[in-house]
Amino acid sequence: MTKIYTLFLIFLPLLAFSQTFKGDPERFPRFSECENVEFEQEESCFRKILKQKISREFQLPQIISEDDYRGEVIVLFEVTRDGDFEIIFIDAAYSELKEEINRIFKTLPKISPATYNSRPINMQFRMPVKIPFEQEEAVSPTYNEELEVVKAEVAAPVVRKEVTEEYDEIKSLDIGNPRFESEINIPLSHELYSRFEDEVNRVGTNFHTSSKPFLYSEVQPYYNFEAKLAALQKPVDSWVGRKIWNEHLFRFQGEDYWFTVDFALDLQVGKDFDSELDVTYNNTRAAIFQGGLGKNFSFYSVVYENQGRFADYFNHYAESIRPGSEGAAIIPGRGIAKPFMGQAYDYPVAEGYLSYSPGKFFNLQFGHGKNFIGDGYRSLLLSDNASPYPFFKLNTTFWKIKYTNTWMSLRDVRPEVTGEDSYRTKFMANHYLSYNVTKRLNIGFFESVMWENDNNRGFDLNYLNPVIFYRAIEFSTGGQAGNAIIGLTGKYKWNNSFLTYGQWLIDEFSSSDVFGGEGSWKNKHGFQLGTKYFNAFNVENLHLQLEYNQVRPYTYSHNTITLNYGHTNQSMAHLWGANFRELVAIARYKSGRYYGHVKAIYGERGFDFSENGDYYGGNIYRSEEERPLETGVRIGQGNNTDSFFAQTEIGYIINPATNLKFFGSFIYRNFDPEINTVEHSDNTTYWVNIGLRTDIFNWYFDM
Numbered sequence: 001m002t003k004i005y006t007l008f009l010i011f012l013p014l015l016a017f018s019q020t021f022k023g024d025p026e027r028f029p030r031f032s033e034c035e036n037v038e039f040e041q042e043e044s045c046f047r048k049i050l051k052q053k054i055s056r057e058f059q060l061p062q063i064i065s066e067d068d069y070r071g072e073v074i075v076l077f078e079v080t081r082d083g084d085f086e087i088i089f090i091d092a093a094y095s096e097l098k099e100e101i102n103r104i105f106k107t108l109p110k111i112s113p114a115t116y117n118s119r120p121i122n123m124q125f126r127m128p129v130k131i132p133f134e135q136e137e138a139v140s141p142t143y144n145e146e147l148e149v150v151k152a153e154v155a156a157p158v159v160r161k162e163v164t165e166e167y168d169e170i171k172s173l174d175i176g177n178p179r180f181e182s183e184i185n186i187p188l189s190h191e192l193y194s195r196f197e198d199e200v201n202r203v204g205t206n207f208h209t210s211s212k213p214f215l216y217s218e219v220q221p222y223y224n225f226e227a228k229l230a231a232l233q234k235p236v237d238s239w240v241g242r243k244i245w246n247e248h249l250f251r252f253q254g255e256d257y258w259f260t261v262d263f264a265l266d267l268q269v270g271k272d273f274d275s276e277l278d279v280t281y282n283n284t285r286a287a288i289f290q291g292g293l294g295k296n297f298s299f300y301s302v303v304y305e306n307q308g309r310f311a312d313y314f315n316h317y318a319e320s321i322r323p324g325s326e327g328a329a330i331i332p333g334r335g336i337a338k339p340f341m342g343q344a345y346d347y348p349v350a351e352g353y354l355s356y357s358p359g360k361f362f363n364l365q366f367g368h369g370k371n372f373i374g375d376g377y378r379s380l381l382l383s384d385n386a387s388p389y390p391f392f393k394l395n396t397t398f399w400k401i402k403y404t405n406t407w408m409s410l411r412d413v414r415p416e417v418t419g420e421d422s423y424r425t426k427f428m429a430n431h432y433l434s435y436n437v438t439k440r441l442n443i444g445f446f447e448s449v450m451w452e453n454d455n456n457r458g459f460d461l462n463y464l465n466p467v468i469f470y471r472a473i474e475f476s477t478g479g480q481a482g483n484a485i486i487g488l489t490g491k492y493k494w495n496n497s498f499l500t501y502g503q504w505l506i507d508e509f510s511s512s513d514v515f516g517g518e519g520s521w522k523n524k525h526g527f528q529l530g531t532k533y534f535n536a537f538n539v540e541n542l543h544l545q546l547e548y549n550q551v552r553p554y555t556y557s558h559n560t561i562t563l564n565y566g567h568t569n570q571s572m573a574h575l576w577g578a579n580f581r582e583l584v585a586i587a588r589y590k591s592g593r594y595y596g597h598v599k600a601i602y603g604e605r606g607f608d609f610s611e612n613g614d615y616y617g618g619n620i621y622r623s624e625e626e627r628p629l630e631t632g633v634r635i636g637q638g639n640n641t642d643s644f645f646a647q648t649e650i651g652y653i654i655n656p657a658t659n660l661k662f663f664g665s666f667i668y669r670n671f672d673p674e675i676n677t678v679e680h681s682d683n684t685t686y687w688v689n690i691g692l693r694t695d696i697f698n699w700y701f702d703m
Contacts, residue, residue, distance in 0.1 A: 028042045028043050028046050028114055028123075029046055029079040029083070029111050029112060029113055029114045029123060030042060030045075030046065030111060030112040031045070031046065031049040031050075031109070031111050031112075032109070032111070033045070033049050034046060034049060035112070050108075053104075053107075053108060054104055054129075055133075057103075057104045057107055058100065058104060058133050059100060060100075060131075060132065060133060061094065061096035061097065061099075061100060063094065063096055064094060064096065064097065064131060064132075069093065069094065069131060069132075070131060070132065071093055071130075071131050072128050072129065072130055072131065073090065073091070073092040073097050073098075073101060073128070073129040073131060074090070074091045074092075074126070074127070074128050074129075074231050075087065075089070075090050075091075075101055075126075075127050075128075075129065076088040076089040076090075076124065076125070076126055076127075076150065076227045076230060076231065077105065077124070077125055077127070078122055078123065078124045078125070079111065079113055079114060079122070079123050079125070080113065080122050081113050081114075081120035081121055081122050082110070082113065082120070083110045083111045083112055083113045083120075084110055085105050085108045085111075087101070087102060087105050088124065088224065088227050089224055089227035089228070089231065090102070091231055093540070097131065101129070114152065116152075121152055122152070123149060123152045124149070124150040124152070125148065125149060125150060126148050126150045126230055126231075127148075150230050176226075176253065177225070177226050177229065178253065178258045178292060179216055179258075179260070179290070179292075180216050180220055180225040180226055180229075181216065181217050181220055182215075182216055182217060182292045182298045183215055183216075183217060183292070183296065183297070183298040183355040183356065183357050183363060184215065184216050184290055184292070184298045184300055184355065185213040185214070185215060185216075185300065185353070185355070185365075185369075186213055186214045186215070186216055186219065187213065187659070187695075187696035187697060188212060188213050188370060188372060188384050188697060188698055189659065189695045189696060189697065189698060190377070190588075190597075190698055191588065191590075191595060191597065191695060192659060192695065193212075193214075194543055194588045194590070195223075195228075195590065196219055196222065196223035197209075197532070197534065197543065198496070198497070198534035198535060198543070199222045199223045200214075200219060200222045200223070201493060201496075201499055201532075201534070202222075202493075202496050203439055203440055203493050203495060203496055204439045205222060205439075206400060206436055207219075207222060208397070208402035208434040208436070208442070209375055209442075209491070210373055210374055210375055210432070210434055210442075210444055210489055210491070211373060211395065211402060211404040211432055211434060212371065212372040212373070212384075213371070213372070215355070215363065217357075228656075229656055229657065232592065232593055232653070232656045233245075233246050234246055244654070244655065245654065245655060246655065246656075246657060247655075247657055248260040248261070248262050248657050248658060249261055249262045249263055249658075250262075256293075256294055256295075257291065257292060257293050257294070258291055258292050259289065259290065259291025259292070260288075260289075260290055260291065261287070261288070261289055262287075262288040262658050262694075263285070263286070263287060263288075264284075264285070264286035264287070264288050264302065264304075264658065264660075264694035264696065265284060265285060265286070265660070265692050265693065265694055266282055266283075266284035266286070266304075266306075266691070266692075266693045266694065267282070267283060267284070267691055267692045267693070268280075268281060268282040268308075268689050268690070268691030268692075268693070269281045269689070269690060269691065270311075270687060270688050270689035270690065270691075271687070271688050272310075272311040272312055272685060272686070272687045273686040273687075273688075274312065274683075274684065274685055274686065275311065275312045277309065277312075277343060279309075280309055280310050280311055280687070280689070281308060281309055281344075282306065282307075282308035282309075282310070282691070283306065283307045283308065284304055284305070284306045284308075285304075285305050286302055286303060286304040286305070286694070287302065287303050288300075288301070288302045288658075288694075288696075289301045289302075296356060296357045296358065297354075297355070297356045297357075298354075298355045298356075299352070299353070299354050299355070300352055300353055300355070300367075301350075301351070301352035302350070302351050302352065302696070303348075303349075303350045304334075304348065304349040304350070305348055306331075306334070306346070306347050306348065306349065307340050307341075307344055307345065307346050307347075308331070308344060308345055308347070309343055309344035309345065310701075311667070311669075311685050311687040311701075312683075312685070313669060313671065313683055313685050314332075314701060314703075315329070317332065317703050318330060318331050318332060318337070318345070320679060321568075321569035321570065322336075322337075322569075323336055323413035323414070323415070323418075323423070323568070323569070324413070324414065324415030324418070328345055329345050329347075330387070330413075330568055330569055330570070331345060331347045332385065332570060332575075332700060332703060333384070333385055333386065333387060333570075333697070333698070333699065333700055334347055334349050334387060335347050335348070335349045335387045335388070335568070336387075336413070336568070349387075349388065350368065350388075351367070351368055351369045351370075351388050352367055352368055352369070353365050353366060353367020353368070353369055354366050354367060355367075361396055361397055361398045362394065362395065362396055362397075363394075363395040363397075364392075364393070364394055364395075365391075365392070365393045365395075366391075366392050366393075367390070367391060368388050368389065368390050368391070369388050369389075369391065370384040370386070370388055370389070370697075371384070371391065371393065371406055372384045373404075373430075373432050373446060373489075374489065374501075374503055374528070375489070375491055375499075375501035375530070375532075376501060376503070376528055376530045376547050376549075377530075377545065377547055377584050377586060378528065378547065378549050378574050378575070378582075378584065379503070379528075379573060379574070380487065380503045380505045380526045380527070380528055380549065380551060380573050380574055381430075381432075381446045381448070381487045381489070381503060381505060381573060382406075382430065382446075382448070382572060382573065383571070383572065383573055383574065383575070384697075384698060385570065385571065385574075385575045385698075385700050386566070386567045386568065386570040386571065386572050387567065387568045387570060389408050389409060389410055389411075389567055390408065390409045391406055391407065391408045391409075392406070392407045393405065393406045393407075394406075394466065400435060400436040400437075401433065401434065401435050401436075402433075402434045403431065403432070403433050403434075403466075404431065404432045404433075404434075405429075405430075405431045405466045406428075406429070406430050406431075407427070407428070407429045408427065408428040408429070409425060409426075409427055410425070410426050410427065410428055410450075410566075410567040410568075410572075411423045411424065411425060411426070411567060411568050412424040412425075412426060412562050412566075412568075413568050413569060414569065414621065416561075417561065417562050424452070424453075424562055425452070425453050426450060426451065426452040426453065426562055426563070427450070427451055427452075427453075428448060428449070428450050428572070429448070429449055430446065430447060430448035430449070431446075431447055431466060432444060432445070432446045432447075433445045433446075434489075439493075440492055440493045440494075441490075441491070441492050441493075442489075442490065442491040442492075443488070443489065443490050444488065444489035444490070445486075445487075445488060445489075446486065446487035446488070446489065447484065447485070447486045447487075448484065448485050448486075448487075448565075449482045449483065449484040449485075450482060450483045450484075450558075450563050450564075450565060451482040451483075451563070452560070452562045452563060482563065483558045483560070483563040483564070483565070485505060485506065485507045485556075485565065486505075486506050487503060487504060487505045487506065488503070488504045489501070489502065489503050489504075490502050490503075496534070497533060497534045497535055497536070498531070498532070498533055498534070499531065499532050500529075500530070500531045501528075501529075501530050501531070501532070502527065502528050502529045502530065503526075503527060503528040504525070504526075504527045504528075505525055505526040505527065505551070505555070505573075506524075506525050507524040507525060507555045507556060508522045508523065508524040508525070510522050518631040518632070519631050519632045519633045519634055520630065520631055520633065521553065521554050521617070521624070521627055521629060521630060521631070521633045522554075523552060523633070524552055524553075524554050524555040524556075524578075525551075525552055525555065526549070526550060526551030526552060526555055526574075526578075527549075527550060528547065528548065528549045529547070529548050530545065530546060530547035530548065530584075531545070531546050531547075532544070532545050533545070539589075541589060541590045541591065542587070542588075542589045543587070543588045543589070544586070544587050544588075545584070545585070545586040545587075545588075546583075546584070546585050546586075547583070547584040547585075547586075548581075548582070548583050548584075549574060549580075549581070549582045549584070550580065550581035550582065550635060551574060551576075551577075551578045551579070551580060551635075552578065552579070552617070552633070552635055553578055553579040553606065553616060553617020553618065553633050553634075553635065553637060553638075554578060554579075554617040554624055554627065554633070555578040555579075555617075555620075556571065556573060556577065556578055556620040557578065557617070557619075557620045557621070557622060557623070557624050558623075558624065559623055559624050559625055560623075561621075561622075561623050564620045564621050565620060566620055566621060569621065571620055575700055575702070575703055576603070576605060576618075576703070577618055577619060577620045578617055578618055578620055579605065579606040579607075579616060579617040579618035579635060579636070579637065579638070580603055580604065580605040580606070580618070580635065580636075581603065581604050581635055581636070582601060582602070582603040582604075583601070583602045583603070584599070584600075584601050585599070585600045585601075586598070586599045586600075587599075593652055593653040593654075593656065594650075594651070594652055594653075595650070595651055595652075595653065595661075596648070596649065596650040596651070597647075597648070597649055598646075598647070598648045599645075599646065599647045599648075599702075600644075600645070600646045601643075601644070601645040601646075601702050602642075602643070602644050603642070603643045603644075603645075604635070604636045604640070604641070604642060604643075605618060605636065605640075605641045605642075605643060606618050606635065606636045606637045606638040606639065606640055606641070607619075607638055607639040607641055607673065607677075607679065607680050608622075608638055608639065608679075609638065609639050609675060609677060610677055610678070610679070611679060614626060614627070614628035614638075615627050615628075616628070616637050616638025616639070617633065617637065617638070618638065639673050639674050639675050639677065639680060640673070640674045641671065641672060641673040641674065641680060642670075642672045643669070643670065643671050643672070644668075644669070644670045645667070645668070645669050645670075645701075645702040646667070646668045646669075647665060647666070647667045647668075647701070647702070648665065648666050649663055649664070649665040649666075650663065650664060650665075651663030651664070654692075658694055659694060659695045659696060660692070660693070660694050660695075661692070661693050661694075661695055662690075662691070662692055663689075663690070663691055663693060664688075664689065664690045664691075665688070665689045665690075665691075666686075666687070666688050666689075667685065667686075667687040667688075667689075667701060668684075668685065668686060668687075669683070669684070669685040669687070669702075670683075670684050670685075671683045671684070
């Protein structure tokens with residue numbers, strides 16, 4: 001039975017290569033058989049001899065014959081300045097094909113390297129191999145496939161110029177992909193992170209996977225972004241074709257600086273079949289500007305202009321968290337919206353940051369965006385489901401440790417706490433210590449504190465200390481001066497395909513109430529337990545995930561109404577706030593430019609019967625003083641609600657450089673409260689969408 005696999009990338013006997021370096025023939029590597037040919041024939045001789053040697057050695061694995069497999073293997077290889085052949089990347093549907101290609105390349109002899117100005121250089125090649133391998137065709141003199149150079153390292157001699165020639169000497173270099181080795185963040189996209197998650201989680205790696213977003217420079221040693229991008233290149237020559245399918249819209253690269261400019265889109269049109277509205281839609285246009293100055297300083301900025309109208313349940317939730325009467329809604333994860341054309345919303349968003357690594361061990365970032373702590377789909381500590389916020393972050397990485405300190409400025413936008421026509425400011429500081437105990441086991445310690453600007457306190461300098469125990473500061477500045485929580489994380493890698501992860505959150509430090517067994521309201525904690533299965537059932541790029549989350553009532557809330565664990569009427573941790581249990585199952589698959597995922601979420605939740613009645617612990621923005629119970633508190637108390645959410649999405653990556661995708665999705669949602677209220681009522685949704693999207697942030701429709 002034929003196995004259909006993923007990723008048509010780069011390499012072998014069909015020898016076709018995307019050329020960013022155009023050179024003189026004498027720069028090509030030379031087999032001994034080609035030493036005496038004329039310069040103009042060196043390229044064709046190199047191609048011919050390489051194909052002959054591969055043809056003589058190639059042995060079709062038995063399983064390929066049995067499955068009658070027909071497809072393509074793509075190989076990215078390099079001829080080093082020493083004349084050695086080195087495999088960089090192989091993409092194949094069968095591991096046996098990868099092993100055979102590796103074996104063949106080990107038999108290739110040392111040759112004369114490529115040269116520039118008579119000096120040896122490294123040169124990379126891209127080569128596809130068709131399976132079944134037709135050996136006679138491979139050496140046929142009529143077979144005319146052009147060799148493609150992916151990259152050649154050229155170092156021009158230093159020539160001293162007159163200072164009056166400086167302006168004319170500023171020229172663009174051959175364009176590479178410096179972003180992949182820069183201090184730029186990898187955008188928080190679940191689909192994007194799933195591409196390299198198995199690589200950074202291999203047994204024996206010293207990578208820290210819980211503190212997100214990752215830097216490109218952190219992941220590059222484990223996952224060859226450039227090779228993966230080269231493997232997905234389409235053979236187009238026109239400027240328009242390259243910009244649509246392969247490249248950034250505009251890019252410039254100098255000797256020690258670079259930047260790119262892109263036009264991003266999030267255009268969606270759909271139908272909520274239970275809505276009176278004809279269509280749902282989202283119309284986002286964005287400009288992305290990113291770059292680097294020197295090796296250690298990078299910058300990123302994106303400005304969005306958005307209008308949208310969504311499924312009824314999503315619109316209802318967005319309006320329920322609006323900032324009083326000043327806005328029409330808050331679009332979850334995005335920002336405050338004003339009315340647009342009567343039944344839609346207009347919501348501008350801006351994000352950006354400066355990233356600087358002063359040395360090997362440190363990275364500093366100052367910006368406006370989001371952060372995430374954890375290995376799961378959800379986080380009970382710090383998530384990316386709230387709107388963007390200003391932050392300063394310090395990452396320290398050394399030995400087996402990564403230490404993340406983040407300071408944030410947040411907003412409470414409710415009318416009862418705003419004053420002088422401005423939203424209420426509050427601050428959050430947290431630190432997270434990740435320690436790789438062994439090559440399989442990671443543990444982490446998290447601590448966070450929220451405080452407000454009472455008594456003109458402003459940003460409390462006590463919390464700038466990156467190693468202090470925040471609970472001690474909370475006591476020293478007053479019992480109600482701050483709201484501190486702590487958490488533990490863990491991950492165990494059973495093998496390269498299977499791992500288990502978890503979180504434990506504690507929001508109350510009274511051991512007698514936590515362990516008393518009476519169900520005290522002060523027993524405020526939550527935990528997460530999950531597992532991931534990479535390349536499941538030996539199907540490459542099939543990733544499975546199962547995750548359980550639960551948070552007890554009143555967690556994240558506080559007697560001081562502004563000291564809840566929230567920002568712009570959204571939770572900074574789990575999307576649902578508190579008083580819930582949840583089971584999440586996700587399957588993801590990718591093949592070349594095609595991708596797909598299926599997600600199912602079942603949950604039990606407890607809501608208030610009305611906003612003005614008793615507080616049962618789900619809405620973190622209500623005061624704990626409104627609780628009806630001291631003991632006997634349990635998950636799901638109040639207006640008990642069962643919810644089920646399922647989503648499937650399939651798509652095609654139009655431009656891998658910008659992550660522009662064409663996709664179609666279907667969402668089914670069933671929401672069944674015990675008692676219908678104005679805030680929460682029985683609802684079933686069938687929502688279909690198609691769209692064109694630059695995937696650089698996560699949409700969460702599973703509230």
